[in-house]
Amino acid sequence: MATDRGQGGAGEVRQPQAERAAGHGGPQAPAQPLDAMGQATLALLQRSLGPYVVESGGSFDQPVVQVRPKDIVEVCRICKEREALDFNLLHCLSVVDYEEHLQVVYHLYSLRLKHKAVLKVDVPSDDPTVPTVTPIWRGADWYEREGHDLFGVVFEGHPNLAPLLLYEGFEGYPGRKSFPFHDYQEW
Amino acid sequence: MTTEKQQETVELLLNMGPQHPATHGVFRMVLWIDGERVVDVEPHIGYLHRGSEKLCEGESYAQIVTLFDRLDYIANFNNELVVCRAAEKLMGVEVPERAQYIRVILCELNRIASHLLFYGTYGLDAGAMTPVLYAFRERERIQNLFEAVSGARMMHNFFRIGGVNEDVPPDFGQRVRRIMGELRRGMEECDRLLSFNEIFLSRTRGIGAIDAETAIDYGLTGPNLRACGVPYDVRKDDPYEVYDRLEFDVPVAEHGDCWDRYWLRVQEMYQSLHIVEQCLEQMPEGPVMAQLRRIARPPKGEVFVHCENPRGDLGVYLVSDGGPKPYRVKVRPPSFCSLMPLKHLMRGCYVADCVVILGSIDIVLGEVDR
Amino acid sequence: MIGREVALAAAGLVALFVGLSVVVLSLVWLERKFLGRLQGRIGPMRVGPFGLLQPVADAVKLILKEDVVPAWADKGLFWIAPILMFVPSFMVWVTIPFSRDLVIRNLDMGLFYFIAVSVVSVVGLVMAGWSSASKYAILGGLRSAAQLVSYEIPVIMAVLGVVMLAGSMNLLTVVDKQASVPYILVQPLGLAVFLIAGVAEVGRTPFDIYPAESEIVGGPFVEYSGAHWAIFFLAEYINTFVVALLVTLLFLGGWQWPHLPGVWAPVVVLVKTYLVVMVIFWFRATFPRLRIDQLMAFGWQVLIPLSFVNIVLTGIQLYYRWPSWSLSLMSLGIILAMAYWQYRTQTAPAQALARSYSQRAYSQRRGA
Numbered sequence: 001m002a003t004d005r006g007q008g009g010a011g012e013v014r015q016p017q018a019e020r021a022a023g024h025g026g027p028q029a030p031a032q033p034l035d036a037m038g039q040a041t042l043a044l045l046q047r048s049l050g051p052y053v054v055e056s057g058g059s060f061d062q063p064v065v066q067v068r069p070k071d072i073v074e075v076c077r078i079c080k081e082r083e084a085l086d087f088n089l090l091h092c093l094s095v096v097d098y099e100e101h102l103q104v105v106y107h108l109y110s111l112r113l114k115h116k117a118v119l120k121v122d123v124p125s126d127d128p129t130v131p132t133v134t135p136i137w138r139g140a141d142w143y144e145r146e147g148h149d150l151f152g153v154v155f156e157g158h159p160n161l162a163p164l165l166l167y168e169g170f171e172g173y174p175g176r177k178s179f180p181f182h183d184y185q186e187w
Numbered sequence: 188m189t190t191e192k193q194q195e196t197v198e199l200l201l202n203m204g205p206q207h208p209a210t211h212g213v214f215r216m217v218l219w220i221d222g223e224r225v226v227d228v229e230p231h232i233g234y235l236h237r238g239s240e241k242l243c244e245g246e247s248y249a250q251i252v253t254l255f256d257r258l259d260y261i262a263n264f265n266n267e268l269v270v271c272r273a274a275e276k277l278m279g280v281e282v283p284e285r286a287q288y289i290r291v292i293l294c295e296l297n298r299i300a301s302h303l304l305f306y307g308t309y310g311l312d313a314g315a316m317t318p319v320l321y322a323f324r325e326r327e328r329i330q331n332l333f334e335a336v337s338g339a340r341m342m343h344n345f346f347r348i349g350g351v352n353e354d355v356p357p358d359f360g361q362r363v364r365r366i367m368g369e370l371r372r373g374m375e376e377c378d379r380l381l382s383f384n385e386i387f388l389s390r391t392r393g394i395g396a397i398d399a400e401t402a403i404d405y406g407l408t409g410p411n412l413r414a415c416g417v418p419y420d421v422r423k424d425d426p427y428e429v430y431d432r433l434e435f436d437v438p439v440a441e442h443g444d445c446w447d448r449y450w451l452r453v454q455e456m457y458q459s460l461h462i463v464e465q466c467l468e469q470m471p472e473g474p475v476m477a478q479l480r481r482i483a484r485p486p487k488g489e490v491f492v493h494c495e496n497p498r499g500d501l502g503v504y505l506v507s508d509g510g511p512k513p514y515r516v517k518v519r520p521p522s523f524c525s526l527m528p529l530k531h532l533m534r535g536c537y538v539a540d541c542v543v544i545l546g547s548i549d550i551v552l553g554e555v556d557r
Numbered sequence: 558m559i560g561r562e563v564a565l566a567a568a569g570l571v572a573l574f575v576g577l578s579v580v581v582l583s584l585v586w587l588e589r590k591f592l593g594r595l596q597g598r599i600g601p602m603r604v605g606p607f608g609l610l611q612p613v614a615d616a617v618k619l620i621l622k623e624d625v626v627p628a629w630a631d632k633g634l635f636w637i638a639p640i641l642m643f644v645p646s647f648m649v650w651v652t653i654p655f656s657r658d659l660v661i662r663n664l665d666m667g668l669f670y671f672i673a674v675s676v677v678s679v680v681g682l683v684m685a686g687w688s689s690a691s692k693y694a695i696l697g698g699l700r701s702a703a704q705l706v707s708y709e710i711p712v713i714m715a716v717l718g719v720v721m722l723a724g725s726m727n728l729l730t731v732v733d734k735q736a737s738v739p740y741i742l743v744q745p746l747g748l749a750v751f752l753i754a755g756v757a758e759v760g761r762t763p764f765d766i767y768p769a770e771s772e773i774v775g776g777p778f779v780e781y782s783g784a785h786w787a788i789f790f791l792a793e794y795i796n797t798f799v800v801a802l803l804v805t806l807l808f809l810g811g812w813q814w815p816h817l818p819g820v821w822a823p824v825v826v827l828v829k830t831y832l833v834v835m836v837i838f839w840f841r842a843t844f845p846r847l848r849i850d851q852l853m854a855f856g857w858q859v860l861i862p863l864s865f866v867n868i869v870l871t872g873i874q875l876y877y878r879w880p881s882w883s884l885s886l887m888s889l890g891i892i893l894a895m896a897y898w899q900y901r902t903q904t905a906p907a908q909a910l911a912r913s914y915s916q917r918a919y920s921q922r923r924g925a
Contacts, residue, residue, distance in 0.1 A: 094517035139406030165233040209771040314846025320596040385903045539848045
């Protein structure tokens, strides 16, 4: 997926793993381009979000729109409230660690129009801060707590960023690639 | 904390779980109660957090299927399906038709098994002892079939990227047909025992109601959302495998209370039987595995695939960097979302209702905590 | 003379204790077997033939188990509570006859004595709940207090109905009066009220609110283990048996059975009682549990009025000297009316709802 900066970055950094696995490739089809519905939604998103869009693209049935962290609340509000978009279900909120930056990914779905969208926000690894979207979808609550738990992303304005999956006082962010997974000794 | 009353009463903090017979695993909720009334509830999860998503990053694509088995350990096939589909979609693999039918049959049977377990444990939550035994008797038939097909009663690890591990045994169709008659009878018996029992009705109707808008806001899916009257089912709205060739109804209720959620699941079992029947008729002969290299290496890219799990919309966000191991796997667990509105559902109910409400949203902690 | 009487009483008590132990063991076995059969399984099979020794093994296990007392418990109360629950359920037997002669002490106020003594067991439950230093136990203790006190009233009122018919509080007289027609035929409403309230009194399903296992994990008994728990267990089963026995004596004609010599009296009583016990077990296999507010509402709004209606109807029948079948008809009419009302308010709406849901099932296909 050419449009996604994150992917490119990740490939470079994770060179050792890629090398190790070289030569075992299966018959790979290239990543699929957007299907018709996805393209229509993408056009709609570009029109509605206009100035907020940093980059856009997508694959399969999922148009991807990259926005700046500070705009995310406004973008989500538009996505949810604009009649033509009507993304009323926050399908998933994930954090992906691309090592030089973290990416918060919002998967949206419209129960009425049955279309999907993906919003992406890049945040620096050393100061990952994104405004919370809990006022827009209450369902973002635990996803954001999880993101904070495992990746250390601070969702500003979240009502309660207490640890969710980990226990109180857990050191470090085990979701990140840099977490010393094999050195970690608890027992 | 005190409430303003004539006598100064004090709210009692009651810790329910993680060891409690009705919390369905290791779920803990802290209840603030005023007499028998629940004033507030604070759910705590994470007691079963095994870091499955992180573990996936260190396993090859074929190996992560086993990890997905252990997410929702009651609906293993459904979980395997979603991760296999994610990898297949990324690789552009066409799964042979026979494999697709086998997958759908197993998934639907697994849905019945899962709902039967729900039925039984829900009876227990409401204080009825017999439903669980009836349900397990029926579930056992399905588990035996699964054992014949995959060699395991749980954690089957049967679905592969590109198909299924091996073809079903030669007497599979015959066996499925036989157990389907038994299942239908057994399910009707279960239905008669509990569904319209007066005490059960009075315990569940109007309890833990949630309206459609709030439910969507919290990200509820599956039976929990359909109980509120929202007709959303991935099998219909975003068909995968061969679901678009099958005739079936998706039951939809209206009030979103405990009884509606219960009733929906019971009805879904009948629909699943219907689906399995059609699959058996339509299932073609042929290979069950696509021609693939031994080690799957999806191209660089990302995909989000979702399927209708017995508990709702199970999604997988798979990021690949082109290597043999996924770069990032994120699961969208339906039970996780179902637990979020717990405060909303439980505030103001009785202590006894807490158990009934928690049972009705049908969570599996393996999936919530991952 | 006095020495002889004391010795006799002592012998009777020992016999009673042994008999009761056997009864409880048999009840445990019967419950497990009967429930098993109802639930499509076979129940215990391993210990002894047909699992007959299973309750013995259970009892041995319970007695050998460590008796844990929570560190924060009020130890004195914690120790006394099971005894306080056990003693009344034991004392009740003093006045209960198994035949015209087989009774430890026949009292003219036998029924009064029974009611007065059986109320005491609630104190044991509340004490157990309070002294365990557990919130679940406290909840259970409070629930048991509310439940037992409320359901005592319909029990008393239903018994009063029988007393009016028999004209005596002596259990022997009550049974003798049923020589021709057992009161179940005369006063089915009284029986229904008594049985329901009796089941609630002993806290069995669907009224197992205070031990509610899936909610408060055993309620007052949650912190008890080993022998202490066994005593609670014993008391509970004895109480269940007492309720069934009273149903037999008050409504099923006690030892009366046509064309059977008097030697068989205890057997007749036992057979009838075990049948009633099995009905109570059957409830357990069928019903979910009520909620505490529903339990109270049912007690105060349904059972107590019904028990008064029962008394009023009995009074009317006795005053106007109507034939006894008129009372049966009136009672039956009320029972049927209640059942219909229950159906109309609970089952029928739910069934209608289910039908309407079935019609709006979502079967549209995307793109098709």
